[in-house]
Amino acid sequence: MPSDDRPSDDRHHSVGHAGFGAAKLAAAARWLRHTGAPAMWRLPRTRPARTAGSMLLVVLVALTGAIAGLLLNGRVEHPVGPFRAEFSISPSLTGQTEVVIPPLGSLILDSHDAPATLTVRLQELDPKRARRLVSDPDAISRASQSAVDDVESGLLKLAATGVGSALLGALILSALVYRRDARRIAGAGVVAIGLVAGTAGLAYTTVNLKSIEEPRYEGLLVNVPAVVGDARRIADRYEEYQALLQHLVTNVGKLYTTVADLQVYEPDENSIRVLHVADLHLNPSAFRVISSVAEQFNVDVIVDAGDFTDWGSEREGVLYADGIGKLEQPYVYVRGNHDSEETAKAIAAQKNAIVLDNNVGTVAGLTFAGIGDPRFTPDKRRNDAYTNAGLRLHTNQLVETIQAQRKPVDVGVMHDPVAADVLDGVVPVVLAGHTHKRKVKRLDGGSLMMVQGSTGGAGLRGLEQDEPQPLELSVLYFDRETRALQAYDDIAVGGAGRTEVTLERHVLDRVEEATTPAGKPSPTRSPGS
Numbered sequence: 001m002p003s004d005d006r007p008s009d010d011r012h013h014s015v016g017h018a019g020f021g022a023a024k025l026a027a028a029a030r031w032l033r034h035t036g037a038p039a040m041w042r043l044p045r046t047r048p049a050r051t052a053g054s055m056l057l058v059v060l061v062a063l064t065g066a067i068a069g070l071l072l073n074g075r076v077e078h079p080v081g082p083f084r085a086e087f088s089i090s091p092s093l094t095g096q097t098e099v100v101i102p103p104l105g106s107l108i109l110d111s112h113d114a115p116a117t118l119t120v121r122l123q124e125l126d127p128k129r130a131r132r133l134v135s136d137p138d139a140i141s142r143a144s145q146s147a148v149d150d151v152e153s154g155l156l157k158l159a160a161t162g163v164g165s166a167l168l169g170a171l172i173l174s175a176l177v178y179r180r181d182a183r184r185i186a187g188a189g190v191v192a193i194g195l196v197a198g199t200a201g202l203a204y205t206t207v208n209l210k211s212i213e214e215p216r217y218e219g220l221l222v223n224v225p226a227v228v229g230d231a232r233r234i235a236d237r238y239e240e241y242q243a244l245l246q247h248l249v250t251n252v253g254k255l256y257t258t259v260a261d262l263q264v265y266e267p268d269e270n271s272i273r274v275l276h277v278a279d280l281h282l283n284p285s286a287f288r289v290i291s292s293v294a295e296q297f298n299v300d301v302i303v304d305a306g307d308f309t310d311w312g313s314e315r316e317g318v319l320y321a322d323g324i325g326k327l328e329q330p331y332v333y334v335r336g337n338h339d340s341e342e343t344a345k346a347i348a349a350q351k352n353a354i355v356l357d358n359n360v361g362t363v364a365g366l367t368f369a370g371i372g373d374p375r376f377t378p379d380k381r382r383n384d385a386y387t388n389a390g391l392r393l394h395t396n397q398l399v400e401t402i403q404a405q406r407k408p409v410d411v412g413v414m415h416d417p418v419a420a421d422v423l424d425g426v427v428p429v430v431l432a433g434h435t436h437k438r439k440v441k442r443l444d445g446g447s448l449m450m451v452q453g454s455t456g457g458a459g460l461r462g463l464e465q466d467e468p469q470p471l472e473l474s475v476l477y478f479d480r481e482t483r484a485l486q487a488y489d490d491i492a493v494g495g496a497g498r499t500e501v502t503l504e505r506h507v508l509d510r511v512e513e514a515t516t517p518a519g520k521p522s523p524t525r526s527p528g529s
Contacts, residue, residue: 058184061177062170062191067091069169074162077123078154084123087158092117095203114203118158120151159200167192267487272365272478273298274411275329276452276488278305278433281338282316283456287323289471289493290455294329297475297489300364302329305433305452306336306415309343311378317346325350330363332356335372336415336434344372356413358397360405366483369405369427370413371398373434388418395419399426410483412447420449429476429485438472438490440506448485448508450474453492470494484508 075088097111100121111118170192171185178184267273275294280286294302309316317340324331324347331353335344348355354363356370374394395414399422402409412423417432417439424430425445431452438453453472470492477487490504 058187059191061174062188065170065173066166066192069165073165076157076161078157080150086121087154088119089162090117111208112203113206114199116199163196166196267477270480272480273300274476275299275302276431276474277455278452279307279454280456282310286456299329302331304333305431306334307338309339312340312343314342317343321346324353332368334370334413337373337375337377358401366410368411369402369409373415391419392422395422417451
């Protein structure tokens with residue numbers, strides 16, 4: 001990050017570019033004189049034709065110089081809120097505005113029809129401005145109100161610099177080409193002024209203020225519409241969701257009382273109880289539900305099959321992983337395709353977390369083996385090199401690790417169930433997620449594959465659906481002596497605006513294949529739901 005005491009005067013920046021630009025223009029002029037290019041400049045012999053040709057050459061020289069001037073020096077730096085921002089203008093076939101937000105990507109607006117592209121690039125934070133925002137409670141409010149003024153000031157500053165750069169570029173190149181012909185040099189200057197004025201006028205008359213409502217996204221930002229949709233609608237619905245959350249958690253607490261009515265199987269007090277979750281996708285409500293279920297069902301260990309975050313950014317992991325540390329139970333986790341290495345590090349930093357990535361560990365009397373998803377595809381439009389065959393090949397590493405342990409593994413954990421068949425016959429139970437659709441299936445080799453729905457209700461995206469996606473999680477009961485899975489309870493907590501809590505008991509000797517579609521929990525309901 002640049003130091004705070006560096007010169008803030010833009011004149012140094014402009015002079016450097018102008019000097020560099022003059023050298024480039026001089027080189028271009030020498031090339032025109034000393035190559036075969038002069039043949040292109042020979043004018044027709046008739047007087048009207050020579051006059052027209054001379055005028056055309058002046059226009060071409062002025063246009064080339066103006067473009068070169070803009071490319072070399074058509075940019076300024078100006079603060080926008082706490083950020084240092086660079087404003088630049090460049091010639092283009094179609095007019096547009098591009099807002100670049102490193103490293104996330106950019107959004108492009110069809111803002112005007114003039115042949116010029118406006119680029120606003122947000123750069124690093126200004127330390128002094130950032131400190132003022134933190135120290136002054138009213139500074140953030142003032143900064144948000146002044147952001148538009150900052151942008152307008154930056155655009156005016158850019159306009160002045162752009163006009164000067166285009167005019168200077170045209171004059172320098174015409175002086176190099178025509179040397180002492182003051183008339184043609186002046187003509188090139190007039191043409192440059194006309195070009196700039198015409199472009200500015202066309203941009204002003206064709207400006208499209210509604211373009212901000214229909215941006216085009218590039219880079220990681222392409223997934224923004226899918227993630228947040230209509231922000232105002234989501235904000236309204238999320239407030240409803242938070243208001244009903246306490247009632248949801250209360251209903252979850254009542255779930256345990258329904259077990260007495262399920263006479264087919266009564267879990268032994270000594271059973272090892274595993275809470276299977278997956279695909280939390282940053283839903284802040286998920287941990288409250290997980291905590292309540294873990295307490296009411298006396299859970300011994302929580303297993304997360306991945307997609308803890310949405311973008312896998314370091315900030316997501318640091319802020320959201322604290323929810324794991326607040327749980328009383330051990331938390332076993334494998335990385336999903338929305339989770340990055342930074343996500344895994346943030347989770348591993350929690351005192352009760354165990355991150356499995358091609359390794360084996362024993363927790364609460366059960367031996368778990370897990371491997372993270374090799375993909376990192378938070379951007380839904382991104383193509384990944386891993387095919388289904390590639391995922392299976394990746395999972396083969398875990399098989400080799402298990403075989404090298406020379407001791408039985410009770411539970412395998414992975415994110416994408418497409419490769420679960422690789423663990424078939426190697427471990428008795430395979431836990432997965434990824435599909436946001438609950439499914440239990442007995443594989444050909446005898447292993448039981450259990451795919452969890454989304455414990456986060458697919459995150460904020462779940463709020464965009466007409467039918468809210470429920471928060472789904474399951475409690476698995478293992479015999480403490482044999483470590484065999486005996487039964488499991490599928491739990492669904494109603495999504496936004498829903499206070500319904502449902503539970504369905506499954507006994508293993510009767511389970512061959514069962515699928516509960518997402519959004520359609522089983523009919524056994526807790527009292528008062």
